[in-house]
Amino acid sequence: MPRQPNSNTSTLTRESTAYRFPDRLRALQLQVHRVRAQYEAMGRQLPWSVEATQGWSSTTKTYSPLGDRITAFPASPGWTTEQIGQYARLRRRLVRLSAAVITHPWWSSVPTGEQVVAAWRSSGWKRRRRAGHCG
Template identity: 50%
Template sequence: MAEFDFPDDLRDAQLRLHRARAEYQALCRTLPWSVEPAEGWTAVEGQYSGYRRDFPATPGYTDEQKTEVARLRALMLELSTEVTTHPYWATVSGGDVVDARMELKHHPDVVRTDEPTPGG
């Protein structure tokens, strides 16, 4: 695999994207199964094979949770756009773009952390 010389601002944007995604995933693990309040239910035997079958009643997301989900989704969209539309990509030959993108995602300066950035 070729080595690419990524500009600092592109590496920084990719790192912020990894952190935002980790924060979003951590938040999602704490949320109720439904955004809106819903009664619980149990799947019929054989239905949804291999998936969760019991869903307890849920109060749905709080307004604060909805706001935080929306903030993190907007941040991930913004950072994804910043990374994918960065002028650097125009300097990479067509056949190397996929390799360069994969290298950026796994670059030592931007490796994903499961530690969310405090305060986003």
Template identity: 50%
Template sequence: MSFDFPPRLRALQAQLHRVRAEHTALCATLPWSTEPLPGWTAQEGRYSSRRDVPPSPGYTEEQQVQRARLERRLQRLAGVVMTDAFWQSVEQEKIVVARMALKRAHEQVSG
């Protein structure tokens, strides 16, 4: 099933993908805790998916600002995409399929 998404909606969804990727990349570089906390050692004989965990220095002020900025952008973009007037033109029973198609629309253009 294909949908004729307006260019603006496609652009917003592409921007949402980029911001989400930027957020994911940033989070991968951050310490495991936002606040400074001690680490711990995995205990022998106990089931745990965790290994030894080093102490966390916590986030720097710059890291906190970057993460908050990206999260605000993600929320704003998701809201704009989800409330776009286009969705009023889609039959109710096709909304979920259409939203999933929009999430993958960039794949059709680039690859």
């Protein structure tokens, strides 16, 4: 038997438990996804160390039939002042946008027990999972 919508809230449709997200909340969530993608892409392109550092390697004894684990990092030229600033700006923007999404007044209209499901639906989690973008 299908789940009946909660009659105490106007955010649920009668046909299902689909939520009507405000346009502003959807726009904020889309900005979060875009900024996070930029932030992650920049992080993948930057050297592994913020400061210029010599390369190094380490061997860890694992007692495994596969052998010991060897970890190696090449020398890092470090990040430029511009890269540090740009990465910090993206991080600040990502935090501010995330805070705007999770503190949006609309969430108070959703019953507490349904907020997690609503958050998943607002983030596009199911669509990203089908597309192979989520773990």
